[in-house]
Amino acid sequence: MTPTPTPGQTVGPFFHYALPYDGDDELVPRGAPGAVRLHGIVYDGAGTPVPDALIELWQANASGEVVQQAGSLHRDGWTFTGFGRSATDREGRYSFTTLVPGESAPFFAITVFARGLLHRLFTRAYLPGRTDAFLDGLDADRRATLVTTADQDGFRFDVRLQGEDETVFLDFGDE
Amino acid sequence: MADSMSGLEPQEVIDKEMADLSASYQEAGVEETQPRRDYAPYRSSLLRHPTKDLQQVDPEGIELWAPVFGARDVGELESDLTIQRGGEPVGERMVVTGRVLDGDGRPVRHQLVEIWQANAGGRYIHQRDQHPAALDPHFTGMGRCLTDADGTYRFTTIKPGPYPWRNHHNAWRPAHIHFSLFGTDFTQRLVTQMYFPGDPLFDRDPIYQSIVDARARERLVATYDHDLTQHEWATGYRWDIVLTGSHRTPLESDTEEDHA
Numbered sequence A: 001m002t003p004t005p006t007p008g009q010t011v012g013p014f015f016h017y018a019l020p021y022d023g024d025d026e027l028v029p030r031g032a033p034g035a036v037r038l039h040g041i042v043y044d045g046a047g048t049p050v051p052d053a054l055i056e057l058w059q060a061n062a063s064g065e066v067v068q069q070a071g072s073l074h075r076d077g078w079t080f081t082g083f084g085r086s087a088t089d090r091e092g093r094y095s096f097t098t099l100v101p102g103e104s105a106p107f108f109a110i111t112v113f114a115r116g117l118l119h120r121l122f123t124r125a126y127l128p129g130r131t132d133a134f135l136d137g138l139d140a141d142r143r144a145t146l147v148t149t150a151d152q153d154g155f156r157f158d159v160r161l162q163g164e165d166e167t168v169f170l171d172f173g174d175e
Numbered sequence B: 001m002a003d004s005m006s007g008l009e010p011q012e013v014i015d016k017e018m019a020d021l022s023a024s025y026q027e028a029g030v031e032e033t034q035p036r037r038d039y040a041p042y043r044s045s046l047l048r049h050p051t052k053d054l055q056q057v058d059p060e061g062i063e064l065w066a067p068v069f070g071a072r073d074v075g076e077l078e079s080d081l082t083i084q085r086g087g088e089p090v091g092e093r094m095v096v097t098g099r100v101l102d103g104d105g106r107p108v109r110h111q112l113v114e115i116w117q118a119n120a121g122g123r124y125i126h127q128r129d130q131h132p133a134a135l136d137p138h139f140t141g142m143g144r145c146l147t148d149a150d151g152t153y154r155f156t157t158i159k160p161g162p163y164p165w166r167n168h169h170n171a172w173r174p175a176h177i178h179f180s181l182f183g184t185d186f187t188q189r190l191v192t193q194m195y196f197p198g199d200p201l202f203d204r205d206p207i208y209q210s211i212v213d214a215r216a217r218e219r220l221v222a223t224y225d226h227d228l229t230q231h232e233w234a235t236g237y238r239w240d241i242v243l244t245g246s247h248r249t250p251l252e253s254d255t256e257e258d259h260a
């Protein structure tokens, strides 16, 4: 008999002195060759920015490979670990400095935590022009919530927790 | 109906909503093991839960793997929350330990565990915490460790106090420690809270009660363990954590014991 998974609980309002860390949102240093920005705003169901959310990013490297290297918490400035965190600011904005994953990796994997959100949510931020069978299978309006928009610094990806244009959140068969 | 002093709804309104949701859960007879994201008695959840069904998908590529953390990331001393500030924090010193397992019962080895908590008086060092209880100059309330080859984590800390919040009038959170966990796959990521046995605030807390199944709620409650308790030093609590199952075909290195 397999054990039953432990329930989740909200990250609450007081995670800021524990989960964020120096350099959490810089998977590569700003200005590094190939550095781009992945950023956006987290909104609630009333369209109000969420100032106490935490976004986690997990992605392949510039060659499209999964990296299995330590060092995300204490970055050495050279090792690309593929993992980062960004707490939203007072205007609900998060931002990462990172690399564009290689062609074989169509999306950034995203986890969303927030005060008021009782259990984490997973989603995908697809690169413009890249797709896969899952994305192709969604209705056009739902699909649009998962596709980043290119802007001058990189890619914009807003997260809408609730509402008409709510982001597509994922169930990997474990919910 | 709002309380005339605080402008907040009374506990009875929240209690009634929680009782109704509990009754309808019992009636439905379908077991739930996770919190409901849509749980109105927790007022902050009202505008922060999805209203559309989650989209079923098989994890692919990066989602079949989790970030790796190592000795470079976590110092040995970070698991002892009582020695971070050059003096003994106030409160009941305790050891909290247990194992992190995946959904197939395998240990999650050498993986990051992060915790944060209020001090013995129920106060977080966080600037948004305005509870008029004392800050403890010898306590920050955050710690990290890596699980060992058996999936075991271990922290030394002090027992957190319950604290008030503004969900409704006279709302108090049961004492808890926040936990953040990674598995071997991205899909196993978990943030949760550990509670203490017999807390009188359980029945009144909409965050705890958002897990509508009583047996599931109890999975968040640590066990007092006298064998962990140390003579003239610290009490001991045990709490095991089970993540969801891995979607990746296990490699030998995932299952093999350390032979180092």
Ligand SMILES: [Fe+3]
Pocket: A012, A014, B118, B173, B176, B178
């Ligand atoms: Fe808390």
